[in-house]
Amino acid sequence: MSISIDRSKCVGCGACVEVCPGNLLVLENKCARIRDVRDCWGCTACVKACRRQAIAYYLAADLGGAGTKLYALDEKRTLTWRLEFPDGSQQSIVVDKTQSNQY
Amino acid sequence: MFAAIRLAETHPELSILIVEKANIVRSGCLAAGVNALNAYITDGHTPDDYVEYALNDANGIARRDLLSTMSERLNAVTRKIESLGLVILKDADGNYIARGARNIKINGENIKPLLAAAVKSFSNVEVLNHVNVVDLMLNGSTVIGAWGFDVREPTIYRLRAKATLMATGGAAGLYRPNHPGFSRHVMWYCPFNTGAGYAMGIRAGAEMTTFEMRFIALRCKDTIAPTGTLAQGAGAAQINARGERYQHRYGNTTSERLHAVVSENLNGRGPCALETIGITVEQEKALEHAYLNMAPAQTLKWLETKMPPSIANVEIEGSEPYVVGGHTASGYWIDRKRRTTLRGLYAAGDVAGSCPQKYVTGAFAEGEIAAESIAEYVAAHDLLPLDRFNAVEEVERLFGNPRGLYSTDELEEAMQQSMDEYAGGIRSNYRYTDAQLQTATAHIDRLERLSEGLRAESMYDLLKIYELRERLTVCRVLIEHLKARRETRWHCFAEHADYPDRDPTFDCFINSRLVDGKVEIILRRLEDDGIEEH
Numbered sequence: 001m002s003i004s005i006d007r008s009k010c011v012g013c014g015a016c017v018e019v020c021p022g023n024l025l026v027l028e029n030k031c032a033r034i035r036d037v038r039d040c041w042g043c044t045a046c047v048k049a050c051r052r053q054a055i056a057y058y059l060a061a062d063l064g065g066a067g068t069k070l071y072a073l074d075e076k077r078t079l080t081w082r083l084e085f086p087d088g089s090q091q092s093i094v095v096d097k098t099q100s101n102q103y
Numbered sequence: 104m105f106a107a108i109r110l111a112e113t114h115p116e117l118s119i120l121i122v123e124k125a126n127i128v129r130s131g132c133l134a135a136g137v138n139a140l141n142a143y144i145t146d147g148h149t150p151d152d153y154v155e156y157a158l159n160d161a162n163g164i165a166r167r168d169l170l171s172t173m174s175e176r177l178n179a180v181t182r183k184i185e186s187l188g189l190v191i192l193k194d195a196d197g198n199y200i201a202r203g204a205r206n207i208k209i210n211g212e213n214i215k216p217l218l219a220a221a222v223k224s225f226s227n228v229e230v231l232n233h234v235n236v237v238d239l240m241l242n243g244s245t246v247i248g249a250w251g252f253d254v255r256e257p258t259i260y261r262l263r264a265k266a267t268l269m270a271t272g273g274a275a276g277l278y279r280p281n282h283p284g285f286s287r288h289v290m291w292y293c294p295f296n297t298g299a300g301y302a303m304g305i306r307a308g309a310e311m312t313t314f315e316m317r318f319i320a321l322r323c324k325d326t327i328a329p330t331g332t333l334a335q336g337a338g339a340a341q342i343n344a345r346g347e348r349y350q351h352r353y354g355n356t357t358s359e360r361l362h363a364v365v366s367e368n369l370n371g372r373g374p375c376a377l378e379t380i381g382i383t384v385e386q387e388k389a390l391e392h393a394y395l396n397m398a399p400a401q402t403l404k405w406l407e408t409k410m411p412p413s414i415a416n417v418e419i420e421g422s423e424p425y426v427v428g429g430h431t432a433s434g435y436w437i438d439r440k441r442r443t444t445l446r447g448l449y450a451a452g453d454v455a456g457s458c459p460q461k462y463v464t465g466a467f468a469e470g471e472i473a474a475e476s477i478a479e480y481v482a483a484h485d486l487l488p489l490d491r492f493n494a495v496e497e498v499e500r501l502f503g504n505p506r507g508l509y510s511t512d513e514l515e516e517a518m519q520q521s522m523d524e525y526a527g528g529i530r531s532n533y534r535y536t537d538a539q540l541q542t543a544t545a546h547i548d549r550l551e552r553l554s555e556g557l558r559a560e561s562m563y564d565l566l567k568i569y570e571l572r573e574r575l576t577v578c579r580v581l582i583e584h585l586k587a588r589r590e591t592r593w594h595c596f597a598e599h600a601d602y603p604d605r606d607p608t609f610d611c612f613i614n615s616r617l618v619d620g621k622v623e624i625i626l627r628r629l630e631d632d633g634i635e636e637h
Contacts, residue, residue, distance in 0.1 A: 002285070019129040022288075022295040023233065023254050023563065035563070041288050041295070044399050045129035059403055060286045063325040068407035070399060079212065081395055083406055091406065095392055100192035100210045101138065102389035103202070103336025 002040040002060055003047065004069065007031050009054035016046035016055060048074040056084070104218040105180070106268055106451060106470030106477075111225035114478050119228045122251060122262065124566075125295065126232040128219045131272050132293040132453075133463070136397040137211035138332050140191075141462040142177050145201040150174035153205060157460040160356045162592050163610060164313060165432050168439045168632045169458035176468035181207070184467065188217045203335045212396040214463070234260055235566050236299065237494070239267065239307045239448065242487035246307065246448040250494045254566050259494055265481040266447050268473050269435065270466075273318075273427030273453040274298025274577045276515070276570075279523035279530070280423050281327065283516075289400075291320035291327050291422040297570040298426060298577035300454040301434070305576055305617050310436040310444040310625065312456040312614045314577075315584035315597045317424040318431040319533060321361045323377075324418035328398035330377060333417060336393065337386055339377040342416065343367045348378075357430075361421050362594035365532050375419055379412035387413045421595065423529055426577055429453040429461050431596065436614055438632065441473040444616075447480070449473040457612065501568055504558040511557055511567045514550050518575060521546035526582055533595040540586050547578050580615055583622040587613045 012030035024035050025046060032055070034040065047057045053073065059065030067086040072079060079095045104127060107119050123130055144150055153174040158165050181199075185191050192200045192208040199207045222228050236251035240263065248263040275292040288294040305311060321330050333339040340348050341363065349372075353363035364375045382390075390412060394401040405411045428434035434456030435443045443450050450456075451473040452466035461469065522528055525543035527535035535543075554572050559565040590606035591598050614625040 018126055018232075021125040021130045021134040021293060023125055023566065038285055039288050039294070041134070041290070041293060042400055043129065043135040043293075045134050049129075057399065057403070059326075059400060059407070060282075060289075062282050062284055062286050063289065063400070064404060064408065066407050068403060070403050079395075081399070081402075083403070085407065093391060093395060093402075095210075095212075095395055097210065097213065098190060100190050100208050101332075101336075101393040101396055102192070103208065103332050103386075103393045 002037040002042070002058065003034060004056045004058060005032050005034065006054045006056070009052045011052060013051070015049040015051065019045040019049045021045060044072065048072045048079070053082075104222050105467040106270060106474040107228050108218070108221050108225070109471045109474040110478060111228050113474075115227055117227060117478070117481065120231065120262065120264070121222065121228065122231045122234050122236050122249070124233070124235045124254065127222065127230055128216050130215065131296060133211075133215050134293065135399070137209070137214055137463055138329050138393065138397040139202050139206045139211070140181060140209055140464050141206040141331070142460060142464045143181055143199070143205060143207050144174065144178050145204060145207070146198070148204065150177070153177070156205065161316070161432055161459050162356070162605070163629065164316060164592060164612065165459050166457040166632060169437070172439050172472060173458055173461055173465045173468045176471060177464050180464050180467035180471065184214070184217070184464075187221045189214060206335070208336070210396055231260070235569065236262075236303070237569055239303050239445075240489055240492070241307060242490055244308060245446040245487055247487050247489060249303070250492070252498065252562060252565060254562050257562060259498060261492060261494070263486060263489065265484055265486050266449065266477040268449045268451060268470075268477060269300045269304065269443070269454050270451050270470060271300030271454055272296030273425060273429065273433070274301060274574060275425050277426065277519070277522055277574055277578055277581070278423035278526075278528040279519040281420065281529065282325075283519070289327055291322055292425045292427060296453075297573045299570070299573045301426065301580075302573035302576040304435055304443065304445070304448070304454075305580055307445060308617060309448065310614050310616045311580060312434065312436045312612050312627075313432040313584070314426055314581045314615070315588045315613055316431040316433055316459075316593060317581070317596050318427045319361055319424045319595050320422040321364060321419055322422055323401055324374070324420045326398065326400035326404055327422060328394060328401035330419055332390065332393050333377045333379060333412070337379065337382060337390060339379045339417070341375055341419070342378045343372040343375050345372055347372070358593040358596045364419060364421060365595060369532060376416035377419055378416050380414060380416055382413050384413070387411055421529065421533070423523070424527065424533065424596075426581055427453050428456050428458070429466055430459060432457050432459040439472075440476040441469055442476060447484070449477055498565065501557065501559045501565060504556055506558055507556045509553055509557070511564070511571050514553055514557070515571050515574070518547070518550050518571070518578060521550070522578060526578070526585065527598065534598045534600045535585060536600045537586065540582055543582050544579070547575055547582065551575050551579070580617075580622055583615060583624060584613050587624045
């Protein structure tokens, strides 16, 4: 698992840099960069913190990944996950924060 | 954070400082969330039931007094975290809905942000984010704070305190992980939990206990996502490649569930899986949501491979071993007030030893107990002067080292390889022999010497060097504990191939202390709850 940062969307706000539990993200020329993609744990803290949805989470090839990107939009009552499949199709899953897991 | 909240609420006159390597909003093992509260006294059960369960799961190597003082607070701390905003599943009458005999269902995605928000609401709590604590500061054997450095700016902090609570995570990254290449950090436990809390205490001479009871997680293959949600939540049983349910042949303690998978694989009946084929569409959707709230990789895998759990069983595997007192019993030797053997130093959560199966709520309970003990202590003691402070010279030396042959990354990989091959990693199905452990010791000694010559060129490099050194310290102590328990008390967790059976001679705690640079082993009786009065 790791992340991919879209430099064209990043505005250099630093929200992702602040929350990464491994201090892996840095701002360079007003754009976020991960020091080493191999060091990502896959917690998605940065994906949720990015208001521009510039950070995508993906399954690495050694984990069986097939190129789908996962984005998150963290709002007050909901967390909306958006999958962007390699063929361009998309799927969204809205998680209501006020609801518990059923399992 | 829970300890700080307790202390801030009850003692507004005290000044409390939390120091965190990252940011308390999303740090450590709960950064992605948590799937359930796994330590709760459900209807029809008592705290004593929980104590017996934990003692049984540990095959007797745990402290009844510590488990008891933890268990009696589990439900109160659950109500507290709910009051801070955690969503817990309830029935129509407002009662929590149990997931199993000892756990309840929640939405734990935001558990860290909730705690961080509560901390920030107190004016007497200060938070230092992005400051990595390296070592305790001492006056004789009394702890009077700690020192650390900013991971971004060239600043060293000397943090003096009347009392110090060690509440770091345990140790990951000691062993070669399941995916040592690109996905080297895809592991059960947070890879940024390096064992710093243990290492600081070891170096300061604190007594440690039960490091040999390693924790190895049984996880969904590749994503290393939790299996409990499928097994307990959706009722999925373990099956082998022949479709046989085999768990009953091995027992049902935590280590036996893992041992079952290892044994089925070794006997040519793998791969093993959780039997999910046939679950309903509603169950599948609920599982997708549940995993997004704690381990999004699993949901992503189901959706992108178009092999959801209703049509494909979920393959399982064991992780690499960890040292983590929130699950097993490794950590500081403490008394029931959560005092360590060093005056002024307290321990709670993953670093507090001999109190296994505490999970999130047990760690909260220990944090509360420690906070109350600290309040008593600081009211009766003055802040002592510092003996000496060599940190600046030490840091300057690491920045001044010439560029050498080896990088921090290389030494870390070498450490993980040595532990994997010679100290019971995945490669040997978690088994080891005395001869192998001797070889492991030689490798760790060599790597410790080489780590002295590492060069830092940035504060982040400095962080990586100290993290490696923390892990090497934990490895050294762990190996000595594995050598000392000359029996097999727990399959996989401590499976000594020279001594494959349980031996009543070892109905005792294996403790240790670093004395003049050497790990000294101390055997303590199971009834021992003593730390001499400070």
